[in-house]
Amino acid sequence: MTYDEGLAQRIRDLLVDELDVTDKRMFGGLAFLVNGHMSVTVSRTGGLMVRLDADVAEGLLTEVDVEPFEMRGKALNGWLRVGESRLESDDELREWVERSLDFVRTLPAKV
Template sequence: MPYDEGLAQRIREQLQNRADVEEKKMFGGLCFMVSNHMCCGIVGDKLMARVGPDNYKSHLAKKYAEEMNFTGKPMKGMIYVTPEGISRDSELREWIDICIGFVASLPPKN
């Protein structure tokens, strides 16, 4: 499945000041790794947001958020955000900050 290249560029711009970002093709889309942890990505035209299991329900309740059911059942700690929920750069920034905050809480990976 192709991913939204325009959204990919917008995410790159949001992460451009970080030296610990790497892009990987994953889930049939594109994944952005931060400090060697999966942080966020794109599947089709949706933002894939890693929000973590503790905040999963509260973030899933937000407008334009939906379960990430890539495998046929919900992946706890991961959600999709539809294009309507990230149409403005400030909205995209808010979601990316949530993802970075979760990744920062994880133990370092080599």
């Protein structure tokens, strides 16, 4: 299964004026990077992977259709999997993308 191109385009539309954001195919999905750091990724299994401050991410785990993102059976600190039901409206999607951008921009740029 490939990633949802419609969701990817919606994210591109949100980020059209952002100079420090690029996209790159990774892990079967499409990652959006800020200064070299992954921010959000359109997952090949549906939904969105979102990178946040670890404490913020922990606090959002009580929300519907939000769960820890796991790789090889291990939850990655600060990463969430957001289900499609939480991305239906442009406002919902914008909220997740902006949360992640706000955090990732605090990280030092990768060279």
